[in-house]
Amino acid sequence: MSLILSGLPSTEVTILQTLHQNLIAALRKASNEMKxxxxxxxxxxxxxxQTWFGDVSPNWLRALAKxxxxxxxLINVMPIKIHAAPLSxxxxxxxxxxxKRKEDQEYARKNNPxxxxxxxxxxxxxxxxxxxxxxxxxxxxxxxRFQTLMHEISHIFLCTKDQPSSEGVDTCKLLAQFxxxxxxxxxxxxxxxxEEFR
Ligand SMILES: [Zn+2]
Numbered sequence: 001m002s003l004i005l006s007g008l009p010s011t012e013v014t015i016l017q018t019l020h021q022n023l024i025a026a027l028r029k030a031s032n033e034m035k036x037x038x039x040x041x042x043x044x045x046x047x048x049x050q051t052w053f054g055d056v057s058p059n060w061l062r063a064l065a066k067x068x069x070x071x072x073x074l075i076n077v078m079p080i081k082i083h084a085a086p087l088s089x090x091x092x093x094x095x096x097x098x099x100k101r102k103e104d105q106e107y108a109r110k111n112n113p114x115x116x117x118x119x120x121x122x123x124x125x126x127x128x129x130x131x132x133x134x135x136x137x138x139x140x141x142x143x144x145r146f147q148t149l150m151h152e153i154s155h156i157f158l159c160t161k162d163q164p165s166s167e168g169v170d171t172c173k174l175l176a177q178f179x180x181x182x183x184x185x186x187x188x189x190x191x192x193x194x195e196e197f198r
Contacts, residue, residue, distance in 0.1 A: 004081045006124075007142055015135055016082060018176045019149050024072050030197040031068035038062040045197065051173060052193035054180030057181040068194075074157045079170055081123040084131075094148040096157045109156055124152045142169045146198060151191035160187040 003020050005013050030045070030094055037046040038061035049064060050056050085091070128147060137144040154160040163186040172192055175183040183189045 002075065002077055002079050004079055006081065006083045008082070008084055012084075012131075015145065016149075019135070020075065022146065023149060023153070023194070026194050026197040027072035027075070031065045031072065031193055033067035033197070034061045034068060034117055036155045037075075038065060040124055048193055048196040050176070052176050052189045052196075053184050054176035054178075055184070062185075071153060071157050075153060078122060078157075080153075080156070081121075082126065084126045085124070091130050092129065093127045094143070095124055095126050095152050097152040098125060116175060120170035122156050126148075136198065142192065142195075144195065147188075147195050149191075150194045151187040154187045154190035158190065160185050160190055162187055 008016070020080045024076070032047075033043060033045045034049065037043065037056065040058075041179060042056075046056055048063075049061060053060070053064070054059075065164060129143075130145060130160060133143055133145050134141055135145050137147060163175070163182050166172065166182070166186050167188050169192060172183065172189045174187065176189065179181055
């Protein structure tokens with residue numbers, strides 16, 4: 001267990017522990033399926049890469065499979081602190097990831113992140129919308145806590161960004177269609193993509 005949860009109600013702790021396991025499983029499943037797709041065995045899930053990243057070339061699928069499996073391993077072993085933002089500081093957002101030190105931000109880009117994992121400080125702060133979001137996406141609401149957690153995890157371990165005006169399902173699909181390289185670095189696209197594999 002690598003989540004360090006503090007100051008959260010017990011229902012929230014249970015939800016986060018479930019999400020943690022679900023996220024690792026979804027990332028591993030996605031990685032395996034993207035690996036198969038890269039080797040020419042296209043399945044229904046290959047389409048998810050088209051929808052959210054606008055690319056199904058073998059090179060991209062291979063890189064994607066690697067990033068997904070790296071994220072699963074890192075979430076499994078790295079300590080990630082999660083806490084609710086103090087009430088007075090809570091903003092109208094889902095969550096934000098706080099990366100305290102520059103070197104912790106840079107390390108995820110290196111080739112051997114697992115071996116240099118010790119002593120890093122990763123933190124996710126939960127805000128107003130988190131507490132109103134469904135745990136998993138629903139037909140009416142794709143912005144789930146699962147999606148949010150993956151969004152933040154992608155900032156931490158894959159160095160994704162919040163591209164300007166790039167939040168929400170519709171915008172993310174347009175990004176994938178017309179600006180694939182931007183979609184690939186946009187945290188929301190990663191969140192929606194990974195939830196497809198839950
Ligand atoms: Zn973000």
